[in-house]
Amino acid sequence: MKKKILILLGVVLIAGGLAYTLWGGLEQNLVYFVTPTELIQKGDAAIGNPVRLGGVVAEGSLHVTESEVNFQIADDHHRVSVVSHVTPPQMFQEGIGAVVEGALQKDKKFLAERLMVKHGNEYRPPEEGKMPQQIYQQLLKK
């Protein structure tokens, strides 16, 4: 009898845990990164809150100096300016998908402590006359 109650308790616990996972407030935490539009919609509430921001590195926005990297993360509607003091990954470039970790500052610039490149699911041979190894080595030098 006691054993049955224990088993029942176990089943209830597991089912409850699963239900909470599926319908509880966890959905918010499951979002790996927010888009620029979502970040801007939050307004001032976003300032200082650590978050991951994901989108495309906007064309023409990437500027690398010795001490910092400046660029914009864009989606279809909005752009967020990002500043970072870490070394970007080798494949980091304009037009590529990126996810950055950090928080929006008071000056509406996103201070990123980690820069990550999101690679697509496309695999293509290099165009005629270009050596991929050379491209890669150039990236390594940066």
Added chain:
Amino acid sequence: MKSKVILIFLILFFAFAQYWGLVRAPADRMMGDVYRILFVHVPAAWNALLLLTVSFVGCLLYLLRRKEFWDRLAHSSMEIGLVLTGLVLPLGSLWAKPTWGVWWTWDPRLTTTMILFILYAGVLILRQLIDDPVRRAKISSAVGLLIYLNVPIVYLSVRWWRSLHQLQSSPSTMDPQMVLALRLNAFALLGLAVFFLVQRMRLLKREALIEEKESLPPPLPRGAQS
């Protein structure tokens, strides 16, 4: 003897598939040669999920039929699936550092795969803790069914949630030579996985026989009166 010949053939086929992937397939436009880890990472991932699906079938049929064979199938395929999952994670890490820029991040695909590894390691540890073979088979089959829930989650995680990990590639997003190399490697690893599965199931059958013998009371000494 026969199995040795099969093993040698499978290893040679694997070497041939690797040669195709490492030499014959072209480099990638963006990543150069770094992408070639795909020829071990993706086959390992596919076969891991496949083997764990086999273990699900084993668990289910054991609970329905109560034949030891199905428990041995579930046990062996879980072990091999676990080893392959254990390979997928570091192989992915090796690729992630030069492309993403980090060894690890708590993205949905990576997190659910890590959970997958822990769950199946857990059920195999659980097996060691139960002495009675029938009870062991029943409990681990039930747990095996429950934790299989995570396998489709791992597979679909990149579609359901935003992740850093890319979506599944398809022949339309890859160069045909790369697709061919990937398929060769997937079958090469599948062959090895099935080989190990069969060997492990044979071993488990022998282990069960030993276990059975040891559980019997010791034979009476000769001439003793009963």
